[in-house]
Amino acid sequence: MIESLPSTKQQPKGPEANNEVTAKVKSFELKKNDKYYAWLFLGPSILLLTVFVFFPMLRTLYLSLFLTDTFGNPTVFIGLKNYTTLLKSASYIASLKATGTYVISVSVFTIIFGLLLAALANQKLRGISFFRNIFTATMGVSVSVSAVFWLFMFNPSLGILNKVVVAFGFHPINWLTTPGWAMTAVIATTVWMHLGFTFLLFFGALQAVPKSLYDAASVSGATSRYQFWHITLPMISPTMFFVAVITLISGFKSFGLIDLMTGGGPTNATNLLVYRVYKDAFMNGNYAQASTEAIILTIIIAIITFVQFKLLAKRVNY
Amino acid sequence: MKKLSQLFKRYWQLFSAAAVILVIGLGVFGYSKSQVHAASGRTRVVFWHEMKGPGQKKLVTFINEFNKSQSKYEVVPQFQGGYNDVIQKIMNTHGTDASPAIFQSMDISTSQMYHSGFTVPMQKFIDKENYDISKIASVARGVATRNNTLLAMPFNTSQTTLYYNAGLLKKYKITPPPVNPTYSDITRVSKQLYDRSNHKVKGISVEAYSWLFEQFLSNANEEFANKNDGHSGISTKVNFTGPTAIKSMTWVQDRVKYGDFMNFGSHKNEMAAFLSNKLGIYMQTSADMSVLAKGLGKNLGVTYYPRPDGVKANGISVGGASLWISNDKSEAVQQGAWEFTKFLINPKNQARWEKATGYLAINKDSANEPILKQSYEKLPMLKVPSDQLKSAKANYTNSGIFVDGVVAARSLVQNAMQQIYAGKDVYKSLKAAEDSYNKVLESNNLANGWTKK
Known part of the structure; x- marks a missing residue:
């Protein structure tokens, strides 16, 4: 606000501006203080946010305190009973655990593989630019397309x-119908999808590390492993933090892949929180329960983001 | 010119605001106009459907033919995705310009559509012009009937059918299962196939799909929900742990344990395995017929849905979907929707529909149409599902489930089936699903004002 206000106020003073208008604005300035402008400029966005964000949020909260009928109308007030039944239900607890497993695995593996690929591509080798392009290729693949061809591979x-599994002499695996394997398959696909963008971020960060640091380290006899842990990692830690935050949040929001690959099954093993909200609202028509789940999910994401900023930000070497 | 540009400069906000309002206004006006009358001056009848593949192709052909056959109405098809989605879409768009004049909705949504009060019963049009409804198969009508009033017109009607790969059976010298088989008949074939192929071919697959579970109950005359599956009142309890429920699921679990069973995860995978000779038996909608007949030809075997040993077959419900006419459109549009419905269910079109898709012709006169006669002669197997439909006498347990929110019950049953396939206790898994759904039913009945606290 502070930065943008003076420039907007100066606009009418430009050479093309009409004298009358300038005079009006000036008299304005004498009468009113900046608060007027604040409301003027914020007004439209507040209005839009109210209609499309704040109202739905409050409505969700409201719905979560009721039972809803076939049309989604709140009819019977039941207080916090939706919350207590949900938190007591075994399948919801299972969903919470599944989401935890999914989100953490996706973030960890995305960071590890993204960094690995970036480190490989950072070598100066003949034809390396070809691999750099290949590694970013998943950025151009949409969720539905990747789900479809991974489904082919998991058939x-x-x-x-x-x-491949049979060629190595093992029994064929029911990838998407065994709970443990289904989770593994979904995680692998998600990591693969995130890899292109993560690689790009890490590669950029690696390229930005000053070469002089490595030269100095080499001169003083530091091994390449020592260089990695004590130069590379600290230097790219802001990127690492950024990647951790975005993969974690996008993990919580993962919907398309789940819908196309497993539909939340088998035995709810991949029924992540977001998918559950969708299923309860738009398939089962139970808006009250879906609202309750949405509120809980919001609280969880808020807490995790807060903790992440508090804890991780301290360790980041800017 | 100069003055004009100065004027514009001074009042450009006004001009642009006026332009925006004009554009939006024209757009809205044009849009609301287009809802009623197409460019040709015909009455527009928007039709929501959920048909994919061969069904969609044939349906579009029918619509084009209907539009050409008369000049009063124009049916506009709009594909809406899955059966599950469309229920919520109807609930949320009724009374707006976005809602359809006629829509296709699945068997288990009947109760919800009935309670919504959003539709005109087909009976109204039938009575008005004394349409001879007795030509439509009674079992098919049973699913969309309440108190002897036909609410919706069955359209794409299917039944669960048992498919077997007759080619594989011949190769391994296995006697095919009889018509109207018992669980043990199927077990024999499945085991022999698995053993004699040195475990290269899986014997059987039963998708973890609640529809199949429901038909196990139907075929043994067992209720899924109380109050006669909801046909004679508001159901307050479900029954997933009756003798047939336990028997059928134990049967499948025994197959899992023996190894001749494989869970393919989806209907599509199941079908792919079946067509590539890696699976001997599976049970699915009769609508698979057209694809399977094309793929396997004379090597395709078809028989009735299995029944528990020692139990007389009660017959199974029809699945698929019916056509509903919305009551938020004008009389003229509703009449157009009815004319279109009649067109779709006439003997000739139903015969063509069965031939193209494998959905069962619901018009009794369709069997006399040359197109069906010829294809039955060529591949007698094609007639089996149709015989199965006719062999059943309609009663409460084989006329579908008249309960709101069966979609939610299905996902619970499916979850239980998956647990059972993964080796968990049959009774405990089903009981957990039953308890969960009873709670849903209780709060749903309360929320809709059908029961008091």
């Missing part, structure tokens, strides 16, 4: 993955 009788 229990025709998929390539089971051909």
Whole structure:
């Protein structure tokens, strides 16, 4: 606000501005203080946010305190009972655990593999730019497309993955119908999807580390492992923090892949919190329960983001 | 010219605001106009459907033919995705310009559509012009009937059917299952196939899909929900732990334990395995018929849905979907929707529909149409599902489930099935689903004002 106000006020004073208008604005300035302008400029966005964000949020909160009928109208007030039943239900607890597993695995593996690829691509080798392009390729693939071709690969009788498994002498795996494997499959696909963008971020960060630091380290006899832990990692820590935050949040929001690959199954093993909200609202028509789940999810994400900023920000070497 | 540009400079905000309002206004006006009358001056009848693949192709052909056959109405098809989505879409768009004049909605949404009060019963049009409804198969009508009033017109009607790969059975010298088989008949075939192929071919697959579970109950005359599956009142309890429920699920679990069973995860995977000779038996909608007949030809085997040993087959419900006419459109539009409905269910079109899709012709006269006669002669297997439909006498347990929110019950049953396939206790898994759904039912009945606290 502070930065933007003076420039907007100066605008009418430009050479093309009409004298009358300038005079009006000036008299304005004498009468009113900056508060008027604040409301004037914030007004439209506040209005839009109220209609599309704040109202739905409050409405969700309101719905979560009721039972809703076939049309989604709140009819019977039941207080916090939706919350207590939900938190007591075994399947919801299972969803919470599944979401935890999913989000943490996705973030960790995305960071590890993204960094690995970036480190590889950071070498000066002939033809490396080809690999740099290949590694970013997943950025151009949409969720639905990647879900479809991973589904082909996971197909229990025709998929390539089971051909490999059988070639190594193991029993074919029911990738998407065994709870543990389904989670693994979904995590692998998500990591693969995130990899392109993460690679790009890490690669950029690695390129930005001053070469003089490595030269100095080499001169003083530091091993390359020592260089990695004590130069590279601290220097790219802001990027690492950024990647951790965005993969964690996008993990919580993962919907398309789940919908296309497992539909939340088998035995709710991949029924993540977001997917559950969708299912309860738009398939089961239970808006009250969906609202309750949405509120809980909001609280969880808020807490995690807060903790992340408090804890991780301290360790980041800017 | 100069003056004009000065004027514009001074009042450009006004001009642009006026322009925006004009554009939006014209757009809204044009849009609301287009809802009623198409460019040709015909009455526009918007039709929401959920047909994919061969069904969608054929449906579009029918619509084009209907539009050409008369000049009063124009049916405009709009694909809406899955059966589950469309229920919520109807609930949320009724009374707006976005809602359809006629829509296709699945068997288990009947109760919800009935209670919504958003539709005109088909009976109204039938009575008005004394349409001979007895030509439509009674079991098919049963699913969309309340108190002897036909609420919706069954359209794409299917039943669960048992498919077997007759080619594989011949190769391994296995006697095919009989018509109207019991669980043990199927077990024999499945085991022999698995053993004699040295475990290369899986014997059987039963998708973890609640529809199949419901038909196990139907075929043994067992209630899914009390009050006669909701047909004679508001159901307050469900029953997933009756003798047939336990028997059927134990049967499947025994197959899992023996190894001749494989869970393919989806209907599509199941079908792919079946067509590539990696699976011997599976149970799914009769609508698979057209694809399977094309893929396997004379090697395709079809028989009735299985029944528990020692139990007389009660017959199974029809699945698929019915056509509903919305009551938020003008009389003229509703009449157009009815004319279109009649067109779709006439003997000839129902015969063509069965031939193209494998959905069962619901018009009794369709069997006399040359197109069906010829294809039955060529591949007698094609007639089996149709015979199965006719062999059943309609009663409460084989006329679908008249309960709101069966979608939610299905996902609970499916979850239980998946647990059972993964080796968990049959009774405990089903009981957990039953308890969960009873709670849903209780709060749903309360929220809709059907029961008091």
